[in-house]
Amino acid sequence: MHTRLYRNGVLEKQGFPIEDVSDYVSDPACVIWFDLCAPTAADLNVISEELGLHELAVEDVLSDHQRPKLDIYDKHLFITVYGVHVEEDRLDPIEVNAFVTANALVTVRENDRFDIGEVIKRWDAGPHLAKHGVAFLLHGLLDYVVDGQFDYVQDLDTHAEELEETLFDEVPVNAREMQRTMFTLRKNMVRLRKMTMPMREVVGTLLRRDQDLISSEEMIPYYQDVYDHVLRVSEWVDSLRDLLANMRETRLSQQGFRLNEIMKRLTSWAAIIAVPTAITGFYGQNVPYPGTGQPWGFWMSTIVVAVTSVGLYAVFKKKDWL
Structure with missing residues (x-):
């Protein structure tokens, strides 16, 4: 069971059944976290009644391909973000939803490919911040998600630079393989951009002063650090998208130039051969x-x-x- 109980900023219990959450959620001194992986509608209805979740937020969890967002309801916040998962050079985003109440954080993962264990390690690495309750837990989740996106855009940048060097390499390259690699990079870049661009709005909304979630001045720099990473990822993605577009145009220009060179050579040889052919044909020599x-x-x-x-x-x- 992925469950945790913090009491007065100290980790008191973990791994207990989700059914026991109702025993602690009414205590203001307690902060609860539990995780659901690919839950059913019945599972969500149980926690919805327990925590007073809005029906539209529960409906969004059951709907696939939600846009990264932050919705504000009377009793809780609803956040949708996407973790990075790469399989066979293909980016396959993993949807992660979070219900945030005054003293509870509920994470809902699309599948188990999102490593919730790494999020727990981040919480354990900063126990002195646990006194800030749900703000501390939510920061660990967002920090892991954004860092994963940051690491992935670094990998894409490395692949783009390697591909850029091959454009002017003297050694002949497989044109079909280069085209496939370029297409894969552009496709992954588009998917990553859809994941990262709305994150500025999500983290920016959390930093607004009218939000009671981050009430401690001590937690604000940590969220600002996440926001800075979000901006860097977004700017990096845009620059890489422009770079790939320029590489594609350069590749097309190279192909057109090379085709012209080939046509000039073949035309020259055809002209050389055409002269004796025309003379012998005119005189009918045999x-x-x-x-x-x-x-x-x-x-x-x-x-x-x-x-x-x-x-x-x-x-x-x-x-x-x-």
Whole structure:
């Protein structure tokens, strides 16, 4: 069971059944956290009645692909964020919802690929802040989510730089593989941008002075640090998106330039061959060749044509003209 009980800023109990939450939630000195992973509608209805959650917030949990947001209700806050999960070079965001009341934090994970254990480690790393209650718990969650996004955008930046260097590399590269890599980067960048851009509004709303959640001056710098990371990630994502767009345009320009070079060479050779062909065709020249009128002459000319064609194909393929 992912449950915790803090009493007067001290961790008193953890791993107890969720059914015992009702015994502590009415005590103002207690702060409760528990986690639900892929809950059913019946599970949510139970905690909704216990904590007085709004029906629209519960409905949003059951709906997929919510936008990162912070909704303010009379008795609680509802927050939706997305954790980073990469599988086979593909970004697969994990939705994480949080119900925030005066003395309780409920996290609802879409699946177990979001490592809630890392969030617990962050809480354990700063026990001196536990006295700030739910603000302390929520900071650990948001800090882990934003740091995961920050680490991932760093990885994307590294891949983009490596791809940028290959654009002007003298060693020939596989054009199809480069196109696939560029497409994957752009697709992941779009998904990451959808996750990170609304986070500025989420954390910014928490920092507003009219919010009672962060009432302690000691917790404000920690949330400002998270907000700073959110801004850095957002700006980084925008710059990488521009970089990938420039790389795509550069790649298209290179392909057009290379195609023009190939066409110039082929046109030059075609012009050279066309001159003797036109002269001999105009005069109707037809000189005897070895094997004229003989079967072996036909086969020899056929072999010469085949060998020459294969040779030209090999040369063009080596130069990556085909």
